[in-house]
Amino acid sequence: MKIATLSIGDELLTGEIVDTNAAHIAGRLYDAGVRVARHLTVADDEEAIVAALRELSAGHQAVVVTGGLGSTPDDLTTKAAARVAGVQLEVSAEALEHLGSFSNRTTGGLHPKNLSQALLPAGCTLIPNPLGTACGFQLTLDGCRFFFMPGVPFEMERMLDDTVLPTLAGEGKGGWRRITLKLFGISEAAVAARLEGCLPADSPVELAYCVKFPEVHLILRADVRHLELLEKSAAEIRGRLSAETFGRDDETMDDVLAALFRKSGKTLALAESCTGGMIAARITRVAGSSAYFLEGNVTYSNQAKSRMLSVPPELIIAHGAVSSEVACAMATGARQAAGSDLALSVTGIAGPEGGSDEKPVGTVHIAMADGVSCRVERYNFPGDREAVRGMTCFTALDWLRCYLLALQK
């Protein structure tokens, strides 16, 4: 089945909004076994919408459309669809009832300006919207099935899952599957070298690289006839990149780390300078993190390092705040103050100011104390302030992951 997506909205073509709907729909369709052949975006302009509907109906069996179903004058999708279908707009009793009951439930009554949302092309089939006023609708134009939905992401996502995917998935014979391996601490080029000869050129398994800074994702795709080969290829690749692969599919670094902490029973304290709370914010993103995360110290000033973490002021004077000595003292101090099993610290120069020949911007020390020893390392991260902070944060999380993983062995 050949399928297309169409996004409608001025704000997409003036760059004010990034079209996350197109990627979401494509991803969900892929997982349901259907691949999108092309995506088109047009403005809130009746002629442009009419032209797009006509074009896409010619080359595809189904089209998923989002946007332009609101209640303001620039919402023209319904009108354009009726024109292409050669039918009138009619008041849909079903849509009207939904508008009334939804408005009563949420805002205490129907606003007159929402009434236009009950006008739908004659003969269309409603797509229910449990989370908003705008109903979607299904309509066949020139033999191609169109699914119209509002552009509000959370409304559209629900309607897609409830109605559109169940309708389309049955038709996607066979279908596609994918496995995503998530890597950290290795460049795309190094991955490619490590995977040399792993997948023959004629393998039915496609391999794609996808850099989501600072992560590198490897995506393996195949149609369901080759499911076994897909799993086998993923296992072989994971074997070649075992140290760098931290997760698979929907797993995030935060999730993986949380599971390791829960399993280990260890507790954690943090002492952050250049990351300014980013590591603590990542750790606490996971519900239930209070079971292992005790406290974080954001010690931006030297006084704070000394008072909160008992770092001797002489040590800071002798080596500088950005030094392996101070990083170690921060970790040891944080661990003792919190009474935690583990403590991790970072101190560095995120820039753009503060660098020197000896310690340029990007110089970062990470240390971890566990009561037995204190591991410390110096890094030189490239990029701007945001990149240095991001790399520092992710590297610190990966230290914790590797430490807890080693405990299991």
Place this chain on the structure above:
Amino acid sequence: MKIATLSIGDELLTGEIVDTNAAHIAGRLYDAGVRVARHLTVADDEEAIVAALRELSAGHQAVVVTGGLGSTPDDLTTKAAARVAGVQLEVSAEALEHLGSFSNRTTGGLHPKNLSQALLPAGCTLIPNPLGTACGFQLTLDGCRFFFMPGVPFEMERMLDDTVLPTLAGEGKGGWRRITLKLFGISEAAVAARLEGCLPADSPVELAYCVKFPEVHLILRADVRHLELLEKSAAEIRGRLSAETFGRDDETMDDVLAALFRKSGKTLALAESCTGGMIAARITRVAGSSAYFLEGNVTYSNQAKSRMLSVPPELIIAHGAVSSEVACAMATGARQAAGSDLALSVTGIAGPEGGSDEKPVGTVHIAMADGVSCRVERYNFPGDREAVRGMTCFTALDWLRCYLLALQK
């Protein structure tokens, strides 16, 4: 001038990557006075690319293309462009020299697999890429000017600004301008009610709403002939929403707050529970924040609240960790420990666990101490863990903004 954009890549049509390039290019073109009429995405498939180039050349004067210029077998854009132009691929001496010198500078030598990137359609004009191996090129197909660039965002963005925009902007007669007003703490519906009668229906100034959670952006657009009216409309809208408008155009909440801190000379300490370091991470995102930000305490456990912030354990027992009493004690304690002018604290239930009838998930207390008094307020934020933490963080930043703003008056 009618202009289109074209993105090429399998990963865009399988949902693995969100197409941020399309929005970036559209935004930069708009700011240069040119509006994009349509956007198209096709897969790494030679026939699909050829069809897309032919289609777009028919209805447009210029097309900006990204993707498919890499060195792997699935990069087919150059081949497709040559086919449509009816020319051969030739080794470009200029591209070859760039490949050599770029590779020498970054990786110590040219990799043979990159050689394919020197093969370009005969007669094209190079678009230099200072940040990567893949040169772009310009080519006229059926009277339409095509600009081909790689899909790597930072390479493309630089090439767009250096070469494509200067070429196209001269042709965008008149052109478009916009003003973005950034609001917080007010719903889209409430904004609409407040702006009733502000812009007449036939005004040449377009008004668009754009929710970027937790911010609401108001975008005013007009062509340059109405620049004065655009500014006047923005001023009137800002007047009606003065308390809620925190910034304009590129200004972020972080920037605005940093400027206010620098101007005020005040110093800050933080005590975070449910946000777990997010507020400190936002504050320290801005370079130079060490001038006013002294330290942050991420006091996740009750012991940490007592030890780091001197919150009496009896107070926590009597009122619970999520209470106005504990929030105030955290702020006062953080201020005294750090010796800062101001201290802000948050304590709340981000969920999904930990809620009760009396204190459901989303219950958050924010407090701010300045040595004279301690302001404290209770909120009930809707949504999931991520939403509650995000709203808490942004609300706290807005408290600081309003406090520092009031000092100026």
